[in-house]
Amino acid sequence: MRFSLFLGCFIPVRLPHIEKVARSVLGEIGVELQDMDGFTCCPEPVGFHINDKLTATAIAARNIALAEERGDDIITLCNGCTYVLKQVNEELKGDPDLKDEINEVLAETDHEYRGTIEVKHFAQVLNEDIGLDRLAKKVERPLSGLRVAGHTGCHILSPPDVMKFDDPFDPVVLDNLVAALGAEPADFSMKTICCGWTLTNYGDRQSANQLVGAKLQAMEAAGSDCISVICPQCFYQFDTGQMMAARSLKLDLKLPVLFYLQLLGLSMGHSLDDIHYGQHRVKSPVFEEKLGRILA
Amino acid sequence: MGALEEKPEPGGALERGNEPKTLKIMAEICFKCGVCCVIRDHSCHAQLDAQFNPRQTYVYDCLGSGDPAGNQNIWLCVSCHKCEELCPYEVSPIHVIESLKAQSFEEGRAHPMIVGEIKQIVSTGYAFPLTGASSRQREKLGLAALTQGSEEDLKRISEKTGLVAKLQRYEEAEK
Numbered sequence: 001m002r003f004s005l006f007l008g009c010f011i012p013v014r015l016p017h018i019e020k021v022a023r024s025v026l027g028e029i030g031v032e033l034q035d036m037d038g039f040t041c042c043p044e045p046v047g048f049h050i051n052d053k054l055t056a057t058a059i060a061a062r063n064i065a066l067a068e069e070r071g072d073d074i075i076t077l078c079n080g081c082t083y084v085l086k087q088v089n090e091e092l093k094g095d096p097d098l099k100d101e102i103n104e105v106l107a108e109t110d111h112e113y114r115g116t117i118e119v120k121h122f123a124q125v126l127n128e129d130i131g132l133d134r135l136a137k138k139v140e141r142p143l144s145g146l147r148v149a150g151h152t153g154c155h156i157l158s159p160p161d162v163m164k165f166d167d168p169f170d171p172v173v174l175d176n177l178v179a180a181l182g183a184e185p186a187d188f189s190m191k192t193i194c195c196g197w198t199l200t201n202y203g204d205r206q207s208a209n210q211l212v213g214a215k216l217q218a219m220e221a222a223g224s225d226c227i228s229v230i231c232p233q234c235f236y237q238f239d240t241g242q243m244m245a246a247r248s249l250k251l252d253l254k255l256p257v258l259f260y261l262q263l264l265g266l267s268m269g270h271s272l273d274d275i276h277y278g279q280h281r282v283k284s285p286v287f288e289e290k291l292g293r294i295l296a
Numbered sequence: 297m298g299a300l301e302e303k304p305e306p307g308g309a310l311e312r313g314n315e316p317k318t319l320k321i322m323a324e325i326c327f328k329c330g331v332c333c334v335i336r337d338h339s340c341h342a343q344l345d346a347q348f349n350p351r352q353t354y355v356y357d358c359l360g361s362g363d364p365a366g367n368q369n370i371w372l373c374v375s376c377h378k379c380e381e382l383c384p385y386e387v388s389p390i391h392v393i394e395s396l397k398a399q400s401f402e403e404g405r406a407h408p409m410i411v412g413e414i415k416q417i418v419s420t421g422y423a424f425p426l427t428g429a430s431s432r433q434r435e436k437l438g439l440a441a442l443t444q445g446s447e448e449d450l451k452r453i454s455e456k457t458g459l460v461a462k463l464q465r466y467e468e469a470e471k
Contacts, residue, residue: 009423012442013430020437040421040446046374047413047423050394051401055418055457062449108452158377168381169338194341198374202409207345207372214344276437 001129003075003120004067005033006085009041010232011077017276018232018259022077025265026122029130029138033075038066042081045155046198049084057098058105060088061113065106073118075125079231083155083163085119090162121156123230123260124165127173132180139267141295142182148263149186149224149255150174151215151238153231154194168192177260178228181267188222190215195229197237209245212237216245216253225287227257235259243281254284266295319392323359326387332379340379342372355379355389358396365400371407373397404465411466418450418459 011019026033042060043049049056064085067074076082092099093115103112126135150171157168166173169192175185196211216238219227229235238257246253258266262275272291277283333343333353342354347369354372361367370393379389400406417423426442434441454460 012434012439013422013424013426016430016434016437016439020439035440037443038446038449040450041417041423043417044413044423047410048417050375050397051406051410052414052457052459052462053398055454055459058453058457059417059450062453105453105456108456109449111449154374154376154378158381160381168377189337192338192378194374194376196341199341199372202371202407203342204345204372207342211341211344 002032008081065111079155082121149219195237197233
């Protein structure tokens with residue numbers, strides 16, 4: 001099972017430890033990752049794709065064209081990259097006039113979009129291509145008793161007819177992936193509400209603090225030991241954003257967040273050091289102690 | 297809805313289905329049931345901002361502004377699609393708000409963070425600056441250094457689509 005690895009910007013620049021874990025864990029479960037020269041930012045959906053759709057579509061089409069030249073489908077590690085690349089891929093495949101218009105722009109770069117490959121988020125690959133049964137067989141140390149609040153994020157859920165990932169109002173895929181590791185998915189209110197990361201960029205930081213604070217309190221009320229996410233911006237919001245929200249709202253919040261591939265790594269025998277938990281802003285001795293008992 | 301009517305006529309294939317007339321009708325269908333904003337567990341996150349309440353929701357604010365593209369609140373929308381999925385009719389506030397953002401960008405009135413991010417992407421290929429700290433962290437983790445090299449392609453694309461000219465207008469306005 002081979003893919004062109006689309007790293008995007010956020011993980012390699014801001015969260016390289018997640019890249020390190022992704023490369024090692026995906027490799028161990030049989031997903032071969034091909035590095036590509038020339039990929040650029042997807043480009044970012046809310047800042048770029050909405051505001052200059054023609055340019056953003058051409059840049060996304062160029063990224064897809066590069067992978068087409070290699071011949072492998074794209075695997076992404078980020079909801080935002082998936083949102084843009086999948087939408088553009090579907091739009092161009094279904095609209096020959098738009099495809100011609102974009103290829104006229106791409107002619108300036110000697111690349112051509114043909115529409116021959118698929119774009120998949122790693123969670124989609126785990127759920128559909130690997131499958132929950134095969135994933136469960138990779139588990140060496142079941143995370144029995146660990147209550148995990150799964151936050152799927154917005155941009156992989158909608159629009160559902162394009163993203164084809166999960167139900168936007170009752171997402172279950174991430175919870176199923178968590179359960180496959182022997183852990184217990186936590187049910188909490190405000191589950192499908194945005195993490196608020198984008199608000200910190202283009203909006204009001206105080207509103208973002210309140211949003212992430214309310215979500216974290218709902219997760220804690222549901223007895224969660226940690227959070228799991230499949231998007232780097234959500235990770236950042238629940239890690240650095242949690243620290244800032246706790247300070248600003250004077251809340252005693254300490255709920256560690258793990259990128260799903262870190263959680264998978266733990267269940268496959270990796271230690272907290274191996275998954276670079278030490279790099280996280282939010283660490284909790286309560287969580288570490290409970291995990292230690294589970295993995296002992 | 298004046299600014300919606302004044303939006304330039306659609307040009308290329310990307311504009312199909314997002315024509316101003318369609319968007320204006322979509323906005324006018326809204327009969328203010330509030331479902332898109334007031335269901336705490338499932339609806340619009342921007343509604344949590346202190347300036348909105350169930351009688352004046354985030355979506356009413358965006359759809360009903362006298363100068364919609366000049367309403368800074370449009371930038372609070374993160375395109376999560378919840379409003380579209382919850383709406384019992386076919387208002388699709390997300391498409392109206394996104395169209396207002398594009399119009400605002402076109403007119404040189406976009407949020408400075410948006411303009412900065414677009415410039416950053418087309419000049420470097422990355423949405424975030426490559427810092428010394430991230431290079432050192434990558435090296436420590438045994439990861440390859442990040443490379444650039446697609447800037448010429450991005451420049452050619454942006455020139456062809458007219459983005460370079462738009463960004464120049466922003467730069468001139470700053471002077």
